[in-house]
Amino acid sequence: MSQATPTVSGKVFGLFCLASYLLSLSYGSTFLLSLLIGSRGGNEHDAGSVISAAMLSTFCAVLVSGHLSDLFGAARSIALFGLLLVAASLGFAMTREFGHLLLFFGLLLGLGWGVFYTLGPIIVASLVTPTQRAKYFALLSGSMMTGIGSAPLLARAASAAGMPLTSAFYLAALASLVGVLLFWQLGAQLKDSHTTSAARIxxxxxxxxxxxxxxxxxxxxxxxxxxxxxxxxxxxxxxxxxxxxxxxxxxxxxxxxxxxxxxxxxxxxxxxxxxxxxxxxxxxxxxxxxxxxxxxxxxxxxxxxxxxxxxxxxxxxxxxxxxxxxxxxxxxxxxxxxxxxxxxxxxxxxxxxxxxxxxxxxxxxxxxxxxxxxxxxxxxxxxxxxxxxxxxxxxxxxxxxxxxxxxxxxxxxxxxx
The missing domain is CATH 1.20.1250.20 (MFS general substrate transporter like domains)
Known part of the structure; x- marks a missing residue:
């Protein structure tokens, strides 16, 4: 096989990028937390507390991602922890006031995002040859950035249509659920349960x-x-x-x-x-x-x-x-x-x-x-x-x-x- 030839089909990688885009919507919705919490009597400090709660759980997610990859495979580990992104988005939408419950959903967000952010590039590295990695990393990065930036734009569109701000979080939860299902299916197609492993620090x-x-x-x-x-x-x-x-x-x-x-x-x-x-x-x-x-x-x-x-x-x-x-x-x-x-x-x-x-x-x-x-x-x-x-x-x-x-x-x- 030529070094310039990727080892994954365009269709499979396209599904991978689509799933990455959908999961990224949940993280992008956090940029609306200041607006959401403000409408419920909180302020920017409260919003910052929720976002920063994700930092602690993200650390844990990054450190255990290698073990998860060995147990379930990288793609299915992302799918499993992607459910936490769904739960976090739903939690942000349904919690009526600032408190410990919102901090808990911030922790869930960090766990889900940390596993996805760590294992996503590892999957790409295993799918393509070294000479193709820069190109395919850029495609993955572009898909994630598109999802992150789309969430606030969808919220603005929902507001223009007369829909409440919470509709953006519900939409992010639905999109992330579809992304979870795609990653679970990709886990079977990629057969990566024993071929990809994350670094252990x-x-x-x-x-x-x-x-x-x-x-x-x-x-x-x-x-x-x-x-x-x-x-x-x-x-x-x-x-x-x-x-x-x-x-x-x-x-x-x-x-x-x-x-x-x-x-x-x-x-x-x-x-x-x-x-x-x-x-x-x-x-x-x-x-x-x-x-x-x-x-x-x-x-x-x-x-x-x-x-x-x-x-x-x-x-x-x-x-x-x-x-x-x-x-x-x-x-x-x-x-x-x-x-x-x-x-x-x-x-x-x-x-x-x-x-x-x-x-x-x-x-x-x-x-x-x-x-x-x-x-x-x-x-x-x-x-x-x-x-x-x-x-x-x-x-x-x-x-x-x-x-x-x-x-x-x-x-x-x-x-x-």
Missing amino acids: TWQATAQVLGSRALFPIIMVGLGGCIFGGLSSFQTSYAAARSLDYSLFFLGFMSAAISSRMLIAGFVVKRDPLLASCLLSGVMLGSIVLFAFGVHSGFSYLLAAVMLGVGYGLTYSVINGLAANEAPPGATSQALLLFSLSYFIGVFGFPLLAGKIIVEHGLPTLLLALLAVASANWLITLGRLLWRRLQFQTAPALETVRRSSGTNPPPGLTKEK
């Missing part, structure tokens, strides 16, 4: 990874997750404060992130990764500046969302590759697992702090906090570029010193006579 491997250059992209994805989670989770509040339509944000962000990942990510990841990550994180920083100081109309709002989609979407692809390539030998899988965990800390953990900032200090303060996070993210890439340039400049000088001091033997003495 150890303290020794963690120390090795965090002591290597892979630490930098792992930190960066966490910071990027803070930006994405902070902006997306409270975008309904941001838009309401400026009399804008929040669907513009999700439409612009989703379109830009998907199109950039699927159309130009393959080109970008082949460039100098440090330079690319510096430029793209600069674009993301520019979008936060625009959100904080420059959004005064629908057009500027859409432009800021597009900039965020391009910067965030492509930066993620670049630093994902850096995390793998800069990991110590034999610890690539562990580095990617830590990469995912760092992302979850940012995307699920930061909304708790963001909600507290909004309630106690207002949206402008949150935007300044996000500006600081985006600046730190960009400064990491800038610092790495400057350090590399300094190393290149000092290397010839050190070689000259060694030669002039006689530490290197004359060239003629090293040759055979």
Whole structure:
């Protein structure tokens, strides 16, 4: 078989992407929690608490996903834990006031999403040849991002049709249930119960990874997750404060992130990764500046969302590759697992702090906090570029010193006579 030939049929992979899209709607519906909880007497801090509850359960899901894959197969593990996404969406819709019950449904969401997010790429890696992985990872990522962004857009459409906000959560639950059934069926077709296995993290491997250059992209994805989670989770509040339509944000962000990942990510990841990550994180920083100081109309709002989609979407692809390539030998899988965990800390953990900032200090303060996070993210890439340039400049000088001091033997003495 040719290396360029995928080992899975287009029909099967199409069903896989469709199932991924449907499950992703449940996570996308969490961006409506601020609006939903606000209508029931809560505030942004309450919404952030529910979202951040998912962080704890996501950790557990990621750590046990390898064992689940061995027991049930990757696809059927996703199907089983996808039922928790269905339950979470139904719970959000049916719970009438903020309390411990909503936190419980946040935990269910984290378990379901963590297993899916971890095992989905593992399935793809087992289905296609190494030379095809970048393309098929982009298709998976595009399917998931489409589902995440579609949930708020469906809610806006439901609102325009006079339907209650809860209808979006019910629709997400129904879509996720269909996705569960598709993944269960795919489990039989892929016969992956003994062929796919997730990495298991150890303290020794963690120390090795965090002591290597892979630490930098792992930190960066966490910071990027803070930006994405902070902006997306409270975008309904941001838009309401400026009399804008929040669907513009999700439409612009989703379109830009998907199109950039699927159309130009393959080109970008082949460039100098440090330079690319510096430029793209600069674009993301520019979008936060625009959100904080420059959004005064629908057009500027859409432009800021597009900039965020391009910067965030492509930066993620670049630093994902850096995390793998800069990991110590034999610890690539562990580095990617830590990469995912760092992302979850940012995307699920930061909304708790963001909600507290909004309630106690207002949206402008949150935007300044996000500006600081985006600046730190960009400064990491800038610092790495400057350090590399300094190393290149000092290397010839050190070689000259060694030669002039006689530490290197004359060239003629090293040759055979």
